[in-house]
Amino acid sequence: MSEYLVHLVEDEANLSEVLKAYLEKEGWSVRVFTDGNVAQEAISEQQPHLWILDIMLPGTDGYQLLKQIKEKGDTPVIFISARDQDLDRVLGLEMGSDDYLAKPFLPQELIIRAKKLLNRVYGSSSQEQRKIEINHYVIDPVGRTVIDQENNDEAVDLTTKEMDLILLLTGDIGKAFSRERIIEHVWGENYFGSERAVDDVVRRVRKKMPRIHLETLYGYGYRVLSS
Structure with missing residues (x-):
């Protein structure tokens, strides 16, 4: 298993705890944010390998966080939302998100999406790749x-x-x-x-x-x- 750092931004306490447990089961380090303003402050710190962003948050919303994350670099982002699925998906992808999941979803589906995205962006550590x-x-x-x-x-x-x-x-x-x-x-x-x-x-x-x-x-x- 590769050790990745994941920033999870989700204000629903129960959901964030469940997702954190599933992500950590993969051997990844997870930092949870339940407030958009606090997550915003973390953008200027060390970048994670992956952001998982809810759209509706206290303080700064997911759209603004996504914009600032992509302005700083090109860290991959998965959007999650319970709002208008088609609208959020289109807007998120146009703004630079790399994937989208509509609530409710199974935690296993998020893990599958995250694994595929991380392997695509950073490569599989199990494969020897030459220059x-x-x-x-x-x-x-x-x-x-x-x-x-x-x-x-x-x-x-x-x-x-x-x-x-x-x-x-x-x-x-x-x-x-x-x-x-x-x-x-x-x-x-x-x-x-x-x-x-x-x-x-x-x-x-x-x-x-x-x-x-x-x-x-x-x-x-x-x-x-x-x-």
Whole structure:
């Protein structure tokens, strides 16, 4: 089991205790916040590996917390809510949340979603992953970094989704990936939105990594070629 730090923001005491117990059973460290203002103060401290945010909270609400979390970095966030499910899901995803669960839900479902998200973002500790060198970029799947050797070994600043995309495409050079497969890998199976999001991430990766030969397969998807 990997030791992750999870920040759980939930004002229902009984629910937060149950979720905390399930999360800790996975070997993860959990810090619980029952007030949005207190959680807001923690954003400026050491970042966790995952935030789990309720939307309706005393003090600062989940939307504002999400905005501030994403302004500080790209820590993954799972939204949970008992309000208008479709509206909250759309707004949350548009603001940068990585997954959404509507109340009531089984704690086991949250664990499954959290595991898949953490493995997608940080990689599975049980797998040995080697560095990838292509066109003078060094891509480290474990550390989730990209170094530009032609630019004084500077780090390329990629968001979580940009990194997920480049790891997927460079993990199998020359293989074509459909937009559907990219969405499943980068956004998750429960993504609700347009496939144009893939094109936007591809555009940003091309700008940040101009020597990567990221080829468009019109009407299908993308692939990375070796040269």
